[in-house]
Amino acid sequence: MAELFWLNDTQWAAIEPLLPKLGGKPRVDDRRVLSGILHRFREGLRWRALPEAYGPRTTVFNRFNRWSQRGLWQEIFAALVACADPPRIAMVDSTSVRAHRAAAGGKGAQSQAIGRSRGGRTTKIHAVADEQGRIAALLLTPGQASDISGARALLPTIPPPEELIADKAYDADDLRAFLTRQGTRPVISPMPNRRAIPPFDPVAYRKRNLIERAFCRLKDWRAIATRYDKTARNFLAGICLVLAVTSWIS
Secondary structure, eight states, rough: OOOOOOOOOOHHHHHHGGGGOSSOOSSHHHHHHHHHHHHHHHHHHGGGOOOOGOHHHHHHHHHHHHHHHHHHHHHHHHHHHHOOOOOOEEEEEEEEEEOGGGGTOOOOTTTOOOOTTTTEEEEEEEEEEOOOOOOOEEEEEETSHHHHHHHHHHHSOOOOOOOEOGGGOOOOOHHHHHHHHHEEEEEEEOTOOOOSSSOOOOHHHHGGGGHHHHHHTTTTTTHHHEEESSSHOOOOOHHHHHHHHHHSSS
């Protein structure tokens, strides 16, 4: 059996104050339940395959799902990000995640952020990382969505950085104009077919590897490297919880 995951004292001290406080009957040990949720995402297990050390498996899943419906995991992630200074240098990129057949059949509107691309049925994670390689904002789209469309939706939601670093998939005049208007210097690799090449700083561009490394660390968690969750809400919630614990708690 894989080594069990347990929240350490530092992680728990940061997360515990952000959990809902309810009157009445006390909840089953929150620290144990959250550790079980994170163990599931790290190992890529079915919920019913969780080790007994985390308590009743239905309790672990129901707590995760119920608080996902409330948006709690995203709120915890956002609260921890807000404790840091806004990034001076930011990077935007995306990564595709293969959707397992168990992820099919999610009920609700739209496609649950699963679409068809060259990799098959996939979900695309669009993200912005700071100069320390910490993902500070993200959204999900179906896998066939373009990188630039994700950036257009994501970038207006973050404080304007001094520089934004991106590869040539983000080389669009409207995005460059948006960045310039808000006082951000675009460090975007130009498309080779451009007639007029915009200014480009190849030295600053080297920092783009930070977001690629952030995606690699995120995909060390098996239930994120492969999507098993039927709903985009639960998949996003799991990503936010993992990022909160691994990137934003020192």
